[in-house]
Amino acid sequence: MALVIAGERSGVGKTTVTLALLASLRRRGFNVQSFKVGPDYIDPMFHQYVTGRPCRNLDAVLTSEAYVQECFAQHTQAVEFALVEGVMGLFDGVKSLGKAEAMPHAPFPMPKNDFASTAHIARLLQLPVLLVIDCSRLSGSVAAIAHGYRSLDPRLQFAGIVLNRVGSDRHLQLLEEAIEPLQLPILGVLRRQDNITLPDRHLGLVPADELTDLDAVLDKLAHIGNDCFNWEHLLPLLEKSTTDTHRNTPEKHLRLSAFICGSKSKIRLGIAYDHAFNFYYQDNLDILESLGAELVFWSPLKDSLPADIQGLYFGGGFPEVFAEELSQNSQVLPAVKQAITAGMPVYAECGGLMYLCEKIVDFEGHSWQMVGALPARAVMGKRLTLGYRQATALQNTALLAAGETVYGHEFHRSELTLLGKEGEASILDMPTPLYQAVGISPQLSASAGVMEGWISHQLHASYIHLHWGAFPEMPVRFLQHCLQFNPLSNSVDKI
Template sequence: MALVIAGERSGVGKTTVTLALLASLRRRGFNVQSFKVGPDYIDPMFHQYVTGRPCRNLDPVLTSEAYVGQCFAQHTASVEFALVEGVMGLFDGVKALGKSEPMPHAQFPLPKNDFASTAHIARLLQLPVLLVIDCSRLSGSVAAITHGYRSLDPRLHFAGIVLNRVGSDRHLQLLEEALEPLQLPILGVLRRQDNITLPDRHLGLVPANELTDLDAVLDKLAHIGKNCFNWDRLLPLLKIEEQTTDKHRYTQMPEKHLRLSAFICGSKSKIRLGVAHDRAFNFYYQDNLDILESFGAELVFWSPLKDRLPADLQGLYFGGGFPEVFAEKLSKNSQVLPAVKQAIAAGMPVYAECGGLMYLCEEIVDFEGHTWQMVGALPATAVMGKRLTLGYRQATALQNTALLAAGETVYGHEFHRSELTLLEREGEASIINVLTPLYKAVGISPQLSASAGVMEGWTSHQLHASYIHLHWGACPEMPARFLQNCSKFNHFSNSVDKS
């Protein structure tokens, strides 16, 4: 089994509870695998820091219901304990675009937009739910909240609740008295003074690799976890049962992956793929990196903040992150900017998403209005602003790209506070002869209603640059095509810096 940590809404302390549980399990010497519902990159970084194992995202919009099951089974096959951190409130999801599981009983007034919600994942994996409730402004009403969440969907099994931000012993007594008739176990109580605040900024928490005092915070979380939870009841819920025959089949590489891997790796030589990875670029799904390696890629991690472009590359992968926060330092790496631009001009296959897209622009204008030079492969300036662009996207490729064929449809996610301003170039300013829109995209989340579609991203020859983040788990054809194109590219020789 494993346990799903859910919240009655965003901000109730799911991540604090999750990290306290993970830290406590690790202090006991247990191997534990964590998962995160949804497309988030930052929470999984904290999970990985605690467990020493990559956290895996469970998102049936970006992948599929079948892939979610396969991913969960594969990565729990060799561990003792597992935990799934939910997203937003328990039933907060999106419309399924016809992919939703059928409703079993018409008489139940179930949410219409809970595809990819925490509840959906709990049903899909048949896991019990531990509901976290923010009690800072509650006493007797906690019973109504708990009863409502437990009774809304009879397909869900609730293991218990965690009371967070409890103010005093008297406050706890009132909460316990209110909950007693429901006979739902209280498996954890976190006091208000125990509340730990992790620093955040415009896209959520500050990533784990930027925090200098994270070990001290985790020590406190482990102490809280040791003393605030009912471990006698929690450990059996978190412990992974022996894999069944049906689950075991998910632990093997899917046949489609094997066929694609054999097709790509006709030669014995590895495909050298440069992966930008540092404090400015660290939004990567571990599954994507694993798939690339399984298809024969040699991942060469390097830092656009401080490194030169590695030698003998056949492709480049720029993930998302915070280039706007580190724009000054990126702009001062004067050796790598022209080298990346030259590689793109030479036809090297390049995949860039969100922060990577911004890095390839002419400039970034940060929140303070300062302008910083970037690679200059795209005739645009990325300008930071207050408006948050957020939500799932259904996007159809308008042209052939290094990853997609024209007409193919993908599902991705956008999450950024920048907008692109196109620049007018004169003469030979552009290194790209033909630059065309990449996608026609529509929103499928409650935050952005579906419309006629907008043009999104850019493509030219072997460049694929977009704000849309993709997970390749259910569509390995995309990274396979990318590596095929990389394999045809002669190793790039950097003529900008021969030293």
């Protein structure tokens, strides 16, 4: 078994509670595997920093229900404890998008938009829920909140609640008196902690590897974890059951990886990884390695382009925050552009897409030179673009065949301003659109379709983040293209 940490809404302290539990378990010497519901990149970085193990994303939209179950089973085999941090409020999700839920239909009214929610994942994995409630502005009403969440979906098992941001002993007494008639265990009480903060920026928390005082913060959280939770009841819930069955790697993965076995050497794939580019699903990187890729991590902030690589992968991140430093690495910018024009397969998501544009215009209006492989400026603004996307490929790319549909996620505050062919710099021929994309949200099943992303040479660039877990055909095709690229002659065979 394991435990799902859920919130009654966003901002109630799920991540604080999760990190306190993880830090306390690690201080006790336990091996623990963490998971994060949804398409988050930043919270998993903090999980990994605490546990020493990559956090795994559980997202039924980006992958599938079966993959969520397989991923959980696979990565809890070698640990003693497992913990799943939820997303948003417990029942906040989207419409099913035609993906039928594996659980039996409920014979009672249910939210219409809880597919891929924390509740959905808890049902799929048959795990108990620990509900975090922000008590800073309520007392007796806490009972109505707890009762409503526990009773809405009888298929869910509730382990108990955590009372967060409790102001005083008297406040706690009122909360406990209100909860008592429900016979719902209070498994944690966290007081208001003004001295424990994690800084944030425009897309959420500042990533863990940028924080110099993170160890001190985690020491405080571990201390809080030791003192504020009912460990006698929590440890049995967190402990992974010895009866869990191992789910083998799907036959599809093994079958698709066969193409690489005959290769005389591994495919060298450059992975841009530093403070500017660090939004990667660990599963994507693992799949590439399992298919025979040698991952060569390098920094566009300070490194030269790695030698003898046959492809490039630019994940998302914060290139806008580090735009000045990126522009100052003047040797690597033309090298990346030359590799693209020579036909090297390149996959770029969100921040990677921005880096490949002519310029990035930051929040202060300063313009910084980037690679120039795409005829556009990435201009930062106040508007947040956020949500799942259903995207259909308009033509063949290094990852997709024309007409194929994928599900991804967007999360950015920049917009692209296109340049004409007579733009500011020497640019590639105008690329062609990559996707016909529609937005998915709880309010609307699909918004009007838009052209999204670009194809140029063997470059596949888009704002949409993809998780390859349930669709290994995509990285297989990408590596097949990489395999046919000759890094010595900078030429590419026709595919």
